[in-house]
Amino acid sequence: MGGNPRKMLSAGSLRASIRGDGLIMENEITFKDELAPGVKLIKVRAPLIAKKARSGQFVILRASEDGERIPLTLIDWDPKEGTITLVFREVGASTKELGRLEVGDAIHDLVGPLGRPGEVAFYGRACVIGGGVAIAAAYERAKSLKEAGNSLTAIIGARTAGQLIFKDQLRKVVDRLYTTTDDGSEGVKGSPSDLLRSLLESGERFDLVFAVGPEALMKSVSEATRPYNIKTIVSLNSLMVDGTGMCGCCRVTVGGRTMFTCVDGPEFDAHLVDFDELMARLRMYEEEERLALKVVGRRCRG
Numbered sequence: 007m008g009g010n011p012r013k014m015l016s017a018g019s020l021r022a023s024i025r026g027d028g029l030i031m032e033n034e035i036t037f038k039d040e041l042a043p044g045v046k047l048i049k050v051r052a053p054l055i056a057k058k059a060r061s062g063q064f065v066i067l068r069a070s071e072d073g074e075r076i077p078l079t080l081i082d083w084d085p086k087e088g089t090i091t092l093v094f095r096e097v098g099a100s101t102k103e104l105g106r107l108e109v110g111d112a113i114h115d116l117v118g119p120l121g122r123p124g125e126v127a128f129y130g131r132a133c134v135i136g137g138g139v140a141i142a143a144a145y146e147r148a149k150s151l152k153e154a155g156n157s158l159t160a161i162i163g164a165r166t167a168g169q170l171i172f173k174d175q176l177r178k179v180v181d182r183l184y185t186t187t188d189d190g191s192e193g194v195k196g197s198p199s200d201l202l203r204s205l206l207e208s209g210e211r212f213d214l215v216f217a218v219g220p221e222a223l224m225k226s227v228s229e230a231t232r233p234y235n236i237k238t239i240v241s242l243n244s245l246m247v248d249g250t251g252m253c254g255c256c257r258v259t260v261g262g263r264t265m266f267t268c269v270d271g272p273e274f275d276a277h278l279v280d281f282d283e284l285m286a287r288l289r290m291y292e293e294e295e296r297l298a299l300k301v302v303g304r305r306c307r308g
């Protein structure tokens with residue numbers, strides 16, 4: 007574990023500095039791509055975060071002054087270039103607002119790296135599982151685990167073939183790649199946890215399973231590995247406000263104890279996480295999100 011996750015290394019808004027003959031804006035978007043419909047990748051100038059980032063950590067940002075705080079996993083970081091890479095799906099009002107920023111625009115504020123770095127070590131046979139937009143985070147962990155010398159299997163899943171992001175990049179990193187889709191348009195029809203279960207039933211064994219994605223997927227991966235006593239780590243997406251362990255918004259029960267995802271996580275032993283409680287908490291704000299989307303829709307239409 008490196009550093010104190012309670013310390014925010016870069017905060018505040020729209021700072022700029024003179025370097026060479028140009029004005030360098032902090033939090034500036036330097037690259038943008040659409041990986042799949044509604045799934046965007048951005049590179050952001052954030053030299054302090056890029057210097058300190060470790061696998062599994064995240065940032066919290068606000069696209070504008072009155073925007074909501076959005077926690078996003080660090081997908082890549084380049085200390086030389088001073089940039090970090092983030093991937094998000096435009097699902098709510100705030101992520102839609104973020105998605106409208108273009109290259110040259112600046113994110114209003116950005117803090118990080120937050121959370122404890124993930125455990126990256128040599129386990130032997132590791133399996134990385136990613137669902138939906140979180141395939142990006144699975145790719146980042148696959149790279150780190152490969153560098154640590156593990157033999158690597160990846161199982162990625164999405165609703166449909168066009169949503170299977172980072173497929174080509176993963177193929178270059180892992181020893182075996184399996185894909186699943188809900189509609190059967192590519193790979194095995196079903197979810198990554200179904201595929202994992204059938205691999206385990208056919209005698210496949212792993213020394214580590216890492217899963218990231220929707221809570222239902224992580225819960226089901228956890229249930230699949232539990233009977234085999236396979237070390238299973240999940241990266242949780244809780245609701246977050248301050249990201250420093252002060253507000254209590256991201257609390258989760260792990261092994262009967264209350265933990266804060268932002269400072270004690272985001273990665274936990276899957277077999278100890280109370281997923282039902284976590285999913286109930288995530289559903290609490292669905293109505294507010296629907297209202298926020300209506301307001302943003304009105305703003306966009308003028």
Ligand code: FES
Pocket residue numbers: 245246247248249250251252253254255256257266267268269
């Ligand atoms: Fe406030 Fe974690 S986000 S305690």
